[in-house]
Amino acid sequence: MSIFQSINGWRKNRREKKRALMQAKGFCPECRGRGFNVVPYSEAYYIPPLDCMGCDGSGLYSDWEKNQYT
DSSP: OHHHHHHHHHHHHHHHHHHHHHHHHTBOTTTTTSSEEOOOOOSSOOOOOEEOTTTTTSOBHHHHHHHHTO
């Protein structure tokens, strides 16, 4: 079981580092400040980018943080 705890601890630390970096830059951690998330491309049809659900398309960390606690 300790290997699973180690992996989970590593993933948690990685997630926190990413969140802290995005907070310092003022970007949304989910879309990295772009305001949209790219849907995987398919050759059969085109799917336009979707607004980020975390920051409501603004790309700002403050909006992402506000949405996390509501």
